[in-house]
Amino acid sequence: MTNEWAIEAHGLVKDFGEQRAVDHVDLNVAPGIVYGVLGPNGAGKTTTIRMLATLLGIDEGEARIFGHDVVKDAHRVRQLIGVTGQYASVDETLTARENLDIFCRLQGLTGKAIRAKGDELLESFGLTEAANKPLSKFSGGMRRRLDLAASLIARPPLIFLDEPTTGLDPRTRSQMWDTIRELVSAGSTVLLTTQYLDEADQLADRIAVIDTGRVVAEGTADELKALVGTSALQVTLAETADADEASKLIASITGGEATLSPESRRVNAPLSDTGVVTDVLVALRERGIAVTELSLQKPSLDEVFLTITGHTAEPTTDSDTEESAA
């Protein structure tokens, strides 16, 4: 079994003084996927990533990266990973090119390959024009891109991304998502932490929900949503006039409540058995009520998180640091 997982962690524990930041975390991450670690600020996400990335000692438990122990074989592990932290780990006083130049050299590149790699990365991350500006003139998004570029020099098969989109504007965020998808399609495995439920939902093939240092749920987004149990039916009507009749009809078939959306053309109804959708459609047709759109939605991860942990996951303040005690 040891040689199957990109990441394999058993019973990871980390204490900061009296406080237990990570409390017996188990993770198994298959190669070639995006694995999301989802949790609120202070849940232990960053600490877990730092332990897996050889940046922080492990108090209890053990972890392997592609079969190599992160403590005993740290040098080998470091040859297989790329790490992009929550705060840009690049040199503020240097330019983007100077940064990449140093990191390329440290990764063993020599001669013309240094310049070529730098050009390639600057180009693919849209930083060519800013290449010779000092980082103090960079926006948060540009810094984050350079940081990720620096992590990709050695084409690592495993990439750790600690809250890669926190603090980014929506456009930059979706660019980052595209980049992450490209990395995986090229064959890398990505472990990312996030506080955003939609990010985990959109990107991650599997998700571990982490709260107060423990993994409280693990599975695909669908599996996690299934934990909450119900789906929701949404019917958009052609005529507003049908709204009342349709909602009463739907409620009687689904056996629950049906709510009208503010513009009164959309009926929402929770569903425990998805099989009744056909009955609803047949009944609507018999009454001559025209439908323009119909959808069956699983509950959002927000509801999942709330159900599992008893509180919401959305961050209170975006830039809050997690476990800065390190």
Add this chain to the structure above:
Amino acid sequence: MSVVTTAAVAPGFDRDLPRHVSLRQTWRDSMIMARRSLVKMRRTPEQLIDVTLQPIIFTVMFTYIFGGAIAGDVQSYLPLFIPGILVQTVLTGASAAGTNLREDMDKGVFDRFKSLPIARIAPLSGALTGDLVRYLIAGVITFVMAFVMGYRPEGGLFGVTMTMLLVMACAWALSWIFALVGVSMKSARGVQGIAFLILFPLTFLSSAFVPTETMPGWLQAFVKVNPVTHIISAARDLCNYGTFGTDGWLALGGAALVIAIFAPLTVRKYRTHT
């Protein structure tokens, strides 16, 4: 940021990976890190202010304060003073190593250094090696000031060059003491305080300014084992006579001993310190 790269990433399993960093790579990584220091100096030249102004002020100040009091005739005592002031000035420059390291380590870039498959010592040894440029600047300015004040070293250009090399090598060695303070303490301010407490006894409890015979016996005992005393004596020999003797060897031996003790301690502290 489209098209990260189209080529496939090699799988992480079954790679033939070295388990340890080789000596060759350690050297290479350290040199790359030293290069980084130099690029940083070029980008932020203000960090060279101390090593530029200090030798000007120290040379004039110490020569006239101590020279007048001890020797009466400043000119004839320049050969005695200048090597002492040189060593003190360069070591003062070295004492900033801890503070600089601490400030650097507090920035995110050190996280990346830690996650890279490079020698653990490289970010430290590289930074200290880059500092050699600072020592060179401090040394050259000290000699220029001395020349302006009338100092004509008998050892000639050869003696002066050899003095510079010796002092720079010893400063590099002693800077590991300050590096240890830098990686051990939490704040740059704290590092600076401790660095001063180390620097002062090290430079003043030496033969730099006053004849050691005037000191009480227990102090003389310390002055004798203080590596700085031997560095100064060796610098005097080289500057004034162009010779390299016992003091030179003792200075180099002391420097090697300091590296042997403090470099491993510093690396260990750096590894365990999050």
